[in-house]
Amino acid sequence: MRKQRPLILVSNDDGIFSNGIRALAEVASTFGDVMIVAPDRQQSAVGHAITVSTPLRAQKTMVAGIFTGHAVNGTPADCIKLAHNQLMDRKPDLVVSGINHGSNAGINILYSGTVSAATEGTILGYPSLAVSCTDFSEDADLSGCREAAHKVIDYILKNGVDRGVTFNLNAPAGPLKGVRWARQGESRYVEEFEGRVDPYNRDYYWMTGKFEMLEQDGGSDIDMIEQGFASLTPIQYDLTSHKLLEKLSETVL
Amino acid sequence: MRKQRPLILVSNDDGIFSNGIRALAEVASTFGDVMIVAPDRQQSAVGHAITVSTPLRAQKTMVAGIFTGHAVNGTPADCIKLAHNQLMDRKPDLVVSGINHGSNAGINILYSGTVSAATEGTILGYPSLAVSCTDFSEDADLSGCREAAHKVIDYILKNGVDRGVTFNLNAPAGPLKGVRWARQGESRYVEEFEGRVDPYNRDYYWMTGKFEMLEQDGGSDIDMIEQGFASLTPIQYDLTSHKLLEKLSETVL
Numbered sequence: 001m002r003k004q005r006p007l008i009l010v011s012n013d014d015g016i017f018s019n020g021i022r023a024l025a026e027v028a029s030t031f032g033d034v035m036i037v038a039p040d041r042q043q044s045a046v047g048h049a050i051t052v053s054t055p056l057r058a059q060k061t062m063v064a065g066i067f068t069g070h071a072v073n074g075t076p077a078d079c080i081k082l083a084h085n086q087l088m089d090r091k092p093d094l095v096v097s098g099i100n101h102g103s104n105a106g107i108n109i110l111y112s113g114t115v116s117a118a119t120e121g122t123i124l125g126y127p128s129l130a131v132s133c134t135d136f137s138e139d140a141d142l143s144g145c146r147e148a149a150h151k152v153i154d155y156i157l158k159n160g161v162d163r164g165v166t167f168n169l170n171a172p173a174g175p176l177k178g179v180r181w182a183r184q185g186e187s188r189y190v191e192e193f194e195g196r197v198d199p200y201n202r203d204y205y206w207m208t209g210k211f212e213m214l215e216q217d218g219g220s221d222i223d224m225i226e227q228g229f230a231s232l233t234p235i236q237y238d239l240t241s242h243k244l245l246e247k248l249s250e251t252v253l
Numbered sequence: 254m255r256k257q258r259p260l261i262l263v264s265n266d267d268g269i270f271s272n273g274i275r276a277l278a279e280v281a282s283t284f285g286d287v288m289i290v291a292p293d294r295q296q297s298a299v300g301h302a303i304t305v306s307t308p309l310r311a312q313k314t315m316v317a318g319i320f321t322g323h324a325v326n327g328t329p330a331d332c333i334k335l336a337h338n339q340l341m342d343r344k345p346d347l348v349v350s351g352i353n354h355g356s357n358a359g360i361n362i363l364y365s366g367t368v369s370a371a372t373e374g375t376i377l378g379y380p381s382l383a384v385s386c387t388d389f390s391e392d393a394d395l396s397g398c399r400e401a402a403h404k405v406i407d408y409i410l411k412n413g414v415d416r417g418v419t420f421n422l423n424a425p426a427g428p429l430k431g432v433r434w435a436r437q438g439e440s441r442y443v444e445e446f447e448g449r450v451d452p453y454n455r456d457y458y459w460m461t462g463k464f465e466m467l468e469q470d471g472g473s474d475i476d477m478i479e480q481g482f483a484s485l486t487p488i489q490y491d492l493t494s495h496k497l498l499e500k501l502s503e504t505v506l
Binding site for chain 1: 298299302305335338372377404405417435436460491497
């Protein structure tokens with residue numbers, strides 16, 4: 001009996017009609033069958049939000065004329081949950097999310113809908129990968145991201161991923177210089193808001209924000225990207241600080 | 254010169270007019286001055302979402318007739334960012350979020366707006382605490398949560414919290430049996446959607462979901478709560494799986 005081709009579930013947070021998701025679906029399709037379940041519109045910076053107070057709908061659609069897809073009126077995490085529970089006839093061998101238009105390195109991991117889709121895949125027990133291009137532009141050169149994603153998908157399908165761990169890949173625009181393992185860099189945003197006054201003399205605020213590195217010792221995702229490499233970070237959804245927990249465990253409150 | 258009273262920033266995800274935030278503000282006010290900056294409506298399950306595509310507004314208001322507050326048309330993380338950047342004259346000594354109506358133990362931590370407000374406080378460099386009552390009911394007996402929150406705030410103001418770490422406190426409704434250190438439990442949701450058909454014959458899905466423990470060895474937050482204790486978990490926003498990163502660091506991709 002012929003072995004079934006791997007089934008790869010593809011999602012993102014930029015919406016089902018972005019360039020990035022088409023690029024990632026194309027890469028995935030060289031390894032197996034592709035199913036796309038993604039938000040019907042831009043869902044950037046939604047983090048790990050899920051939709052509990054309104055019902056979800058999934059509209060069947062074609063992406064780039066060749067991939068079967070469902071456009072969902074929800075968040076990236078919703079898409080993976082709904083695909084897993086309702087939309088897929090067989091379970092995926094891999095969940096990939098992206099290619100995001102914009103970096104998901106450093107503190108951005110926390111706010112990222114792209115990463116949360118992959119994390120949701122991990123929670124549900126599937127090997128999962130998030131892919132981002134550090135260039136925000138919708139028409140950025142994704143050739144290096146595609147090549148990096150190809151390498152990592154190949155690695156995952158051959159070796160698997162430890163339970164509870166998600167792979168987070170970031171690559172600069174343009175040709176690939178190489179993929180480097182890295183930890184999540186310590187970084188933050190500063191001057192995050194621009195205050196304005198509306199025609200009725202009421203204040204309002206636009207979130208803007210300047211990204212700031214808090215450390216630079218060569219080992220972080222942001223360092224790798226600055227050196228022109230793609231960064232690959234294993235991340236986990238067990239947020240426990242086991243080090244501090246051990247230290248405090250004898251403290252009585 | 255008299256030492257200034259601590260300033261405590263209070264937020265939540267159930268909205269500025271919930272019972273829980275009033276209870277937490279009352280506890281906080283026994284330690285210092287209180288400022289409330291919270292969503293103007295229910296924002297449950299928004300995770301670490303931030304608002305980038307619409308402007309934010311902050312409406313000055315009184316909570317329970319005694320606390321100065323700002324109601325913000327955004328997420329819990331937005332509230333903390335906006336308070337830090339625009340609304341506060343001096344920086345807070347502590348950020349507290351809650352009391353949430355519903356558990357934020359186990360996998361719920363990932364989806365929680367309450368926890369993300371506290372995490373945002375940590376990212377900005379403030380000692381931060383999330384407080385949740387495991388009973389969903391709006392009129393649950395919060396006496397044990399109040400007492401647990403009082404103990405932990407007292408501990409934090411005296412001892413501080415390590416950089417990068419947030420305290421996540423969950424307590425059952427009713428009197429306090431005690432506070433126990435715990436790690437985030439491995440858990441997940443199953444049967445997450447209820448599919449329906451609308452009057453126009455189109456499918457739609459309500460997220461429902463049954464909480465399921467994946468392990469039970471006595472040391473997790475969920476275990477502690479089941480034994481009637483309040484659980485206190487130090488969590489971190491560095492999501493790197495350092496263990497796996499070390500193991501894989503020699504693997505060439």
